[in-house]
Amino acid sequence: MTEEFFEKKLAAQPIAAIPGMIAFDIPVHGDNRGWFKENFQKEKMLPLGFPESFFKEDKLQNNVSLSRKGVLRGLHAEPWDKYISVADNGRVLGSWVDLREGDSFGHVYQTVIDASKGIYVPRGVANGFQVLSETVSYSYLVNDYWALDLKPKYAFVNYADLALGIEWHDVENAEVSEADKNHPLLKDVVPLTKEQL
Amino acid sequence: MTEEFFEKKLAAQPIAAIPGMIAFDIPVHGDNRGWFKENFQKEKMLPLGFPESFFKEDKLQNNVSLSRKGVLRGLHAEPWDKYISVADNGRVLGSWVDLREGDSFGHVYQTVIDASKGIYVPRGVANGFQVLSETVSYSYLVNDYWALDLKPKYAFVNYADLALGIEWHDVENAEVSEADKNHPLLKDVVPLTKEQL
Ligand SMILES: Cc1cn([C@H]2C[C@H](O)[C@@H](COP(=O)(O)OP(=O)(O)O[C@H]3O[C@H](CO)[C@@H](O)[C@H](O)[C@H]3O)O2)c(=O)[nH]c1=O
Ligand SMILES: Cc1cn([C@H]2C[C@H](O)[C@@H](COP(=O)(O)OP(=O)(O)O[C@H]3O[C@H](CO)[C@@H](O)[C@H](O)[C@H]3O)O2)c(=O)[nH]c1=O
Numbered sequence: 001m002t003e004e005f006f007e008k009k010l011a012a013q014p015i016a017a018i019p020g021m022i023a024f025d026i027p028v029h030g031d032n033r034g035w036f037k038e039n040f041q042k043e044k045m046l047p048l049g050f051p052e053s054f055f056k057e058d059k060l061q062n063n064v065s066l067s068r069k070g071v072l073r074g075l076h077a078e079p080w081d082k083y084i085s086v087a088d089n090g091r092v093l094g095s096w097v098d099l100r101e102g103d104s105f106g107h108v109y110q111t112v113i114d115a116s117k118g119i120y121v122p123r124g125v126a127n128g129f130q131v132l133s134e135t136v137s138y139s140y141l142v143n144d145y146w147a148l149d150l151k152p153k154y155a156f157v158n159y160a161d162l163a164l165g166i167e168w169h170d171v172e173n174a175e176v177s178e179a180d181k182n183h184p185l186l187k188d189v190v191p192l193t194k195e196q197l
Numbered sequence: 198m199t200e201e202f203f204e205k206k207l208a209a210q211p212i213a214a215i216p217g218m219i220a221f222d223i224p225v226h227g228d229n230r231g232w233f234k235e236n237f238q239k240e241k242m243l244p245l246g247f248p249e250s251f252f253k254e255d256k257l258q259n260n261v262s263l264s265r266k267g268v269l270r271g272l273h274a275e276p277w278d279k280y281i282s283v284a285d286n287g288r289v290l291g292s293w294v295d296l297r298e299g300d301s302f303g304h305v306y307q308t309v310i311d312a313s314k315g316i317y318v319p320r321g322v323a324n325g326f327q328v329l330s331e332t333v334s335y336s337y338l339v340n341d342y343w344a345l346d347l348k349p350k351y352a353f354v355n356y357a358d359l360a361l362g363i364e365w366h367d368v369e370n371a372e373v374s375e376a377d378k379n380h381p382l383l384k385d386v387v388p389l390t391k392e393q394l
Contacts (some may be wrong), residue, residue, distance in 0.1 A: 033334070033372055034264040042257045043342050055255065060239045062259070062338070064284045064312070067231040087261045087284040088334040115261070135231070137285040137334050141259070145240050175230055 005058045005116050008113035010041075014068055017091045017107045018098045020122035026085070028116050037115060039085050040141060050120060054081050054143050061146070067131045072174035074128015075183070077155040079197050082121040086114050090136030092129040096167045099155050100124040101191035108164050124192045126157050130168050141161040155192050156183035163187065202313050203227045209245040209286035214297045217319035219246055223282070225313050234312060236282050246394045247317060251278050251340050258343070261336045264328045269371035271325015272380070275351040276394050279318040283311050287324040287333030292363045296352050297321040298388035299309075305361050307350060321389045323354050327365050352389050353380035360384065 008025040015021035024045065028037045038044070046052055064087065067073065077099045086092060095110040096119075112132065113119060121127050129138065157164070160171060163186050168174065205222040212218035221242065224235045235241070236379065243249055256277075264270065274296045283289060290306040293316075309329065310316060318324050326335065354361070357368060360383050365371065 031267040031374065033270065034262060036260065036262040038258060038343075039261045039336070040257065040259040041342065042255075055257075058239075058252065058259075060237065060252075061235060062336075063233065064236045064282075064336070065233040066233060066285055066312070071230040073230065085261075087336055088223065088263055088332070105318070115263070135285070137258075139261070140335060145238065155212040165339055172284075177228065177230065 005114060006035070008116055010044060010048070012050070017104070017109045017110050018096060018102055018125055021096065021109060021125060022120040024118035024120070026116050026118050027159050035196070039118065040083060054083070054181060057143060059143050059145060061142045062139065063142065064120045064137060066135060066137055067119055068175065069106065069131050069134050070173065070175050072128065072130040072159055072168065072171070072176050074180065075126035075157045075159055076128065077124050077126040077192065078146070079123050082127060082140050082142050084119040084121060084127070084140040085117070087137040087139040088115065090114070090131065090133035092131055092136055092138065093168065094119060094129045097126040097157050097164060097186070099157060099189055099192050100128050102191055102197065105191050108166060110166055124197045126155065128159055130174060155189065157186050157189050158183040161185045200252065202311060205313055206296050207232070207241060207245070209247070211246070212306050214301070214306045214321055215293060216301055218293065218306060218322060219347050220319040221315035221317070223315050236284070236315065236371065237280060245306055248278070251280070254340060256342060258339045259336065261334060261337065263332060263334055265372065266328050266331050267370065269325065269327040269356055269365065269373050271377065272323035272354045272356055273325065274321055274323040274389065276320050277339045279324060280330065280338040281316040281318060281324065282314070282336050283324050284334040284336040287311070287330035287340050289328055289335065290365065291316060291326045293318060294323040294354050294361060294383070296323050296354060296386055296389050297394065298390055302388050303383055305363060307363055321394045323352065325356055327328070327371060352386065354383050354386050355380040358382045
């Protein structure tokens with residue numbers, strides 16, 4: 001843990017490569033017990049650019065996954081928005097690929113995130129990460145509901161596609177799901193239309 | 198981790214001692230990467246009794262704290278509702294004390310929670326926990342906004358009050374905040390009125 005982790009000022013930084021994506025600095029307060037953070041605080045984050053549209057349909061789901069070092073999950077684009085965060089002392093290499101039709105199709109953004117970061121990912125942008133710490137708790141909010149039988153309608157791109165230029169660590173030995181091994185290369189992905197999102 | 202942890206059926210159990218409190222069983226799906234859970238899923242949990250009133254004012258905050266073994270936080274009652282969970286492989290001894298005026302004032306509930314549990318705590322019920330694992334990530338949703346200068350208006354009861362009958366582990370050596378050491382005994386707590394909540 002570097003000094004950089006604690007007491008950042010709450011701030012938002014739009015990600016130029018992927019329109020609508022926003023990286024938040026989250027203040028983490030440390031003391032004798034550990035630390036505390038307001039991971040999401042609607043009243044403070046809306047004025048900084050967190051989209052009000054996230055709450056438009058009054059739907060809310062909070063997902064949490066626990067993953068071991070070397071695990072790689074992704075890259076998945078679904079018809080809902082995501083607000084992504086790390087909920088413990090872990091770190092991930094987060095990667096995102098724009099799968100929406102238009103000028104930014106195929107654009108990639110990657111950055112290391114720990115608990116002092118929050119990432120807003122608009123619908124249609126594929127989301128993935130690789131675990132850099134021994135374990136990581138990865139927690140996110142979404143505004144629509146997943147269903148197994150809708151999975152064929154979601155869009156995916158293969159994490160191992162070299163055309164993406166993502167700098168994974170030792171990707172050959174990454175622990176992944178069978179499903180994630182079989183997603184298409186970017187060149188075979190049909191861009192998501194506005195109607196699909 | 199016992200077998201009990203994985204693949205519970207989503208279910209809700211009202212806590213008789215404290216009206217409005219609900220314990221949820223949360224399905225946790227394990228695989229080669231770790232696990233995944235829908236920690237909160239509005240559409241599935243409202244029909245099971247998660248109060249629709251939680252969303253009445255369209256306010257939302259997600260807090261996350263990371264604590265080491267032996268840390269004890271609490272007991273705090275604020276004028277907002279809480280949905281509480283564990284976001285990693287850790288475990289806590291959760292404890293709750295009803296500070297609302299009425300028949301259930303002073304009623305206590307305690308239970309061990311891990312990631313396969315979610316606890317709904319209505320406003321006016323004091324919330325606390327002690328960490329049983331090496332570390333724990335504790336994550337919760339609230340529906341109103343904390344402010345330092347409002348702290349005098351929040352209600353607290355001293356975790357060490359023997360009258361509560363809470364079975365903490367080695368409470369003398371618990372790692373706590375200075376503030377938590379100085380909260381009143383139950384007998385000195387002024388019950389919270391409906392108007393205060
Ligand atoms: C996304 C989702 C999944 N599941 C179930 C299905 C499986 O039993 C288990 C894991 O699902 P998978 O489809 O393998 O999830 P995974 O590959 O980890 O990907 C999801 O989880 C990742 C990590 O939390 C996210 O980064 C991805 O955006 C998300 O799609 O959880 C649910 O019950 N609800 C869900 O919302
Ligand atoms: C509750 C709250 C606190 N803070 C700041 C104030 C301090 O710098 C730091 C820790 O605050 P404390 O008042 O010591 O929090 P703590 O004793 O851990 O208790 C809070 O956090 C606990 C654990 O997450 C909860 O179980 C309690 O209900 C909640 O009141 O976080 C915020 O910035 N926002 C908040 O909402």
